Amino acid sequence: RLTLKLAAEALLRANDRQGCTVPAPALYPHQWNWDSAFCAIGWAYIDPRRAARELEMLLRGQWENGMIPHILFNPEATHYEPNPKVWQIDQAPGRPQAIATSSITQPPVLATAARFVLERSGGDRTVEEILRRVVVAADAWHAWFLRERDPLQQGLPAIVHPWESGLDNAPRWDAALARIDPGEVTYTRKDNAVVSSEQRPTRFDYDRYFFLVAERAKLSFAPPTPSRVSFLVQDLAIASILCRAEEDLHALARALGLEVPHALERRAKLAAGIASLYDTTRGYYHDHDLVGDAPITVEHASGFLPLFAGVVPLETVPRLVARLKDPNKFGTAWPVPSAPADDPQFDPRRYWRGPSWINVNWMIIEGLRRASWRDDAAKLTDRTLDLVSRSGFREYFEPNTGEGLGAENFSWTAALVLDLLA
Template identity: 45%
Template sequence: MQENGGRLVQQARIVLDFNWAGAYTKPSPRLYPHQWSWDSAFIALGYATYDTSRAWRELSSLFAGQWSNGLLPHIVFNPELNNYFPGSRVWRTELSPHSPGEIRTSGVVQPPVHAIAARRVYERLLREDSAGAEAFAEQIYPALAAWHGYLHRERDPDGTGLVYIRHPWESGMDNSPLWDGILQRIRLRPGQVPEYQRLDVGFVAEEDRPVDAEYDRYIHLVRHAADRGYDEAAIREDAPFLVWDVLFNTILCAADRDLAALARSVGEDPTSHEAAADATGRAMNARLWDEESGLYLDHDLAAGRDIEVYDALSSLLPLYGGIPDPGRAGRLVHNLESSGFFVGGDGYPAPSYARYGYGYSPVKYWRGPVWINTNWLLMHGLRRYGYEEHAETLRSTIVSLVQRSGFHEYFHPATGRGHGSDFFSWTAALLLDVLSMGDTDHAY
């Protein structure tokens, strides 16, 4: 291990042990008591460095909540806990014939990191127990194939190569300034949003969280999908939020390639997964690349236009999926260096939203703080294209932020102070992954 990492490794494992709920890992002790989808995938990456059996259980627990049409919900609720809003009653997922019976879930998804994590767990298991690796792959591959099948079938009905998201929560970057224009278009009248009591601001500072007007629209979008029985065709007919999202499609492209590798491990044909990854990459370059800015931009399907927000870190993350050619990759790195993400010596890179961007906040959720998971994605993307010095800066930042402030949800980009929830599981898990990089090859 590097950076005298033995103590940090021990602390990170303590965080994960503290949040272990017997079958899954809570993202944090109080604010997020249930199982979250992409959190569990990142958490499994951390467990893969030292406890593959728990990584396996983490993913198995999540996929127990998968719907019969392949949808993998962003929350699988623990029936013994009620201290979260919106809880299972708000989602009304029982209105869908595809929901998983007595297992209560949400009705939206999150970025599909799961095949990426599963491939990593499989490769670790191969070193420990080849029979166990085979059993894991045989269990997880069909569930992953159904999950990706749902996305390509239901979220890309016209076969464009790009899947859409229908709620800001599906982006993973919930209250990013990317969504401001769309949310402002949603005009709510009295009676359109039910009375509710937010619980999040009782656990963390209110200044760190989305404002009430955003939450009103989040719940409105939940009701919109539930009122249509979670039928995707009915939802997209008049959905006010329907977006080709850069980050979501980047991760799907990378995950399809890892799913192809898992298909080979169980003797299945990987061709369809490889073709899907190729189609997504081509479509992102054809439809989401903005030549003038040298960035990838989200596209608002409901309005029929690009979302002209140029300061979201997600615009650079196609590097992770190997999507741009070297020339475009160079332009992305130029933007990284010159747009308030990577200002040398001035704070901590890379904020989720550039510090000079309109709508920036250094403390408010996805409007500017540094998140470990997006730094992790960008680090691997930079390494893929040979930008080793930039990648090393991000690796060192991940370590130094935790050393300075602990295992927080996110961090102030100027001071490094931790914000949001503390004892945050994916911060611990991805730190473990980063600290293991000197011990083993990473193939993301």
């Protein structure tokens, strides 16, 4: 385990690009939003100031409306598509002037990571100074989710692109994507030159990913409504991560002597929204398709994230844990598979359609601990550390055999291992 710790630290240092950590140099050479937040959690064990700097670097990309985008581009890296031009943000109102970004967001882990860093910074004034700025930025971003992305005002933020979910090609988006006819879209892919195409999203997905990028620009990046956009789903994972982030933002602000008067109010709205997504008959939480106006009953590992938000009623926890441990669902040899093993769409080697991911495990472990399900949290922690010891700091893992898949030298795998070891 000491070797694992040293190797994780060395990986973060090697992926450091002057204050931001690239998720994986060969595949993802820019700054990604939730990747940076997870990386800061690892950096907190090495150097809290460096951890705070990682989060501060994200603020460079914030739009005037509060949105923090999913990618902040490094102009020197040219081996990733879509490149900055494809996003067409030149005419976007309120975009940042000093840096090119994407036009969409990603799950808001920022405030949770910031609280984590503060708690491990031993009263360092420089860290506190930086985190004060993070509080203000995160507060504006959180408010944006419920102001511009909750068209029905149900406490359920909606995403306009599968990339916003962070769990890009999850089977739960299939039906909503199938409704889109992208026509002839021309684009370049570079991911398949780095990672075998059987482990990446398909052409069906990419046609629609590029179509939706262009649609944002065509609609002048305006707040979406179900009748105007091609894809709009209330994403359970974002609602859960945001709900948790509101609690962390509130605690962080208090610790720094600041006020965020609306964080707990927003948290309550999100908690009510998440509760409305629980299906008592099936026994799990789901997403909701706003364009199709129907629940999305396809299950996914994201269904456990209400535990991370701490909003699962006591009597519901055992039902969720049973699914987590069921070998036909999420209890595979190397858990937690992103999709249940008995789902017809389960594909154990393809990105978010089956492989196990360390950030999802980390959030589920944290959720189990909060629900006082300590033995299962400890078992999942051990299994996760064994998986990485065996297969390396890979992007994701085959959930039956434990084989490492996707990018090598993946930063959040290393960063979260540092916390799981602590």
